[in-house]
Amino acid sequence: xxxxxxxxxxxxxxxxxxxxxxxxxxxxxxxxxxxxxxxxxxxxxxxxxxxxxxxxxxxxxxxxxxxxxxxxxxxxxxxxxxxxxxxxxxxxxxxxxxxxxxxxxxxxxxxxxxxxxxxxxxxxxxxxxxxxxxxx
Ligand code: HEM
Numbered sequence: 001x002x003x004x005x006x007x008x009x010x011x012x013x014x015x016x017x018x019x020x021x022x023x024x025x026x027x028x029x030x031x032x033x034x035x036x037x038x039x040x041x042x043x044x045x046x047x048x049x050x051x052x053x054x055x056x057x058x059x060x061x062x063x064x065x066x067x068x069x070x071x072x073x074x075x076x077x078x079x080x081x082x083x084x085x086x087x088x089x090x091x092x093x094x095x096x097x098x099x100x101x102x103x104x105x106x107x108x109x110x111x112x113x114x115x116x117x118x119x120x121x122x123x124x125x126x127x128x129x130x131x132x133x134x135x136x
Contacts, residue, residue: 001058004075008054011082015046034096038089045085045115053081053122061129069128073121080118087111 019042025032026039061068068074088111095104 002071002074004071004078005054005058007078008050008057011078012047012050012054015042015050019043019046037092041085041089045081050081053077056122056126060126064130065134066129066132069125069132073125077118077121077125080114080121084111084113084115084118088115 019039022032022035022039022042026035057068057074088108091104091108091111095101095108098104
């Protein structure tokens with residue numbers, strides 16, 4: 001198994017654990033409910049998506065009988081997906097607690113854009129792998 005595949009799976013499990021604890025905190029006390037955006041995105045872009053990226057990179061090329069188009073793009077996707085997610089959520093929290101400082105909302109949006117870029121890298125790498133000509 002490639003190292004970047006293991007890294008995606010490790011981070012996915014890390015986000016699952018962290019976000020579950022945030023979920024329990026929200027259940028225990030309403031004052032943690034503002035963390036709902038953090039919880040839902042750690043679950044969906046962290047736990048769910050990163051598990052799909054890791055497993056997808058490992059098995060989809062094999063199912064298709066191809067080799068992955070680019071390992072470098074996959075490694076870049078790992079870093080941009082994690083930086084995008086953590087940056088978006090960190091600055092979202094900063095914006096929530098400092099509503100008059102618009103810069104935090106802007107930086108959070110920029111990290112959101114980085115997250116979209118990472119998704120585009122996955123889309124490119126998978127489509128370029130699966131729809132390439134079969135080896136002779
Ligand atoms: C580990 C167990 C979990 C706990 C204790 C938990 C707890 C919570 C709580 C307390 C809320 C806020 C509900 C409210 O608005 O009053 C919430 C929202 C949410 N959770 Fe979880 N959750 C868990 C697992 C998950 C999982 C596995 C996912 C998705 C993969 C998920 C996705 C979401 C989403 C998308 C919302 C926002 C829902 C909305 O705004 O309507 N949660 N969760």
